[in-house]
Amino acid sequence: MAYRIVIIGTGNVAWHLASALEDAGHTVTEIYGRDIQKATKLTGKLYTTEPVDSLDFSESEAEIFILAVSDDAVTEVADAVILPEESILVHTSGTLPIDVLGYSSATYTGIFYPLQTFTKGRELDFRDVPILLEADDPGVLAKLKKLAKSLSDLVYVIRSKDRKALHVAAVFASNFSNHMLRLSEEIMSRQGLDFEMLKPLIIETISKSLELGAKKAQTGPAKREDFETMEEHYRFLNYNEQVAEIYRLISQDIIDSH
């Protein structure tokens, strides 16, 4: 089943979604950009999509409207957009509840959240991108499921209350693990050492962790309760009190969660 779809937004999510939708056989009828040039640039990758800078879609032939703008713009754009009868409006945010779309002119609303970190110009296979769905109306949810499954092999229906937990978990898994790499990079560069040395270790650590589970995969001084080494490391880090405290606290948590 092919849908006619409008994408509202020209950011990273819109960029990846537009191609994935077209590749899956759907028609992206229009792409909205506040900046028409950005919309034009994005439609340039597609076959027959029209770039628009008006939020009046009353004449649009699309059925599903995907709001792919930054979190803090969602409410404003949702309130402003003019949609045809029987239209479905979904946002792509992992943090916002469904009811931020409550004052829109859409007949139905939902969430269509691709759980991935998108970077413009970085190739990504959308079939491996989990898509998390939510909709109050069962018929709408069924449609969103069909749409999502046409793009990805990993489709989940998730309740709003679980989406907050999921987002917190994603912060630890993604932002915080990335920050650990950042701190590692800084220690290496401060000492004039080549961060390349650590890359094979990082790749193997994460791959082992995803395979065996993080508890079983854990190693290192905290896991061994090697207090002498931890004390030395803590002293080594005394040039940055906050980073030393991060070392102490995470080590303690590793010890406590044996």
Next chain:
Amino acid sequence: MAYRIVIIGTGNVAWHLASALEDAGHTVTEIYGRDIQKATKLTGKLYTTEPVDSLDFSESEAEIFILAVSDDAVTEVADAVILPEESILVHTSGTLPIDVLGYSSATYTGIFYPLQTFTKGRELDFRDVPILLEADDPGVLAKLKKLAKSLSDLVYVIRSKDRKALHVAAVFASNFSNHMLRLSEEIMSRQGLDFEMLKPLIIETISKSLELGAKKAQTGPAKREDFETMEEHYRFLNYNEQVAEIYRLISQDIIDSH
């Protein structure tokens, strides 16, 4: 240049090193295990290696002796081992200095540290394992370099004082990033959510981070200085004070290191 080598130890490092050495054309003459059965099991994978449970190598034809035992056993075993004239004894530890081998009967000493997390039975291409070397004697260092380059494409000579910094950096990059995944797993399982959902995000995050650098790759509420979301997440985590504090501290550090 092929060497005759003895491996002392039967753990994960010994296990991977033994095969890699043989594959590279060296002869592993003996493998020592305090438990002869473990040594026998390990020699079973090799062509002509003898398992031994005596540390008297005065009659051995090997030239390089690799001490692949746990950190806390290194000094004891180094003190006890009896080595032939002109022998080189190296340990494989990332944390211990070279002088823990100072009271051994070796003519020369050094460090031969494969910087990787080894798991018995997990396939690993040794050519991608960085090997970090140290030796006081230039001739010995040259030999260790040749040996290391026959196994791996990533060979570094590193001073003892840098090795501590390296180890701290490795703790952040490996143990702590793994613990972030652990905390993420726990949040998901507590909520009855499938951790599989987050795996594509984790893989893409790490791959992006290693490619662009962690600073450039960072996203999320702390990076955006979205205090409202951080406050909500912090409240969500109040069932575990220590984990909430980890959230607060790392978020603060991300904000501070813009």
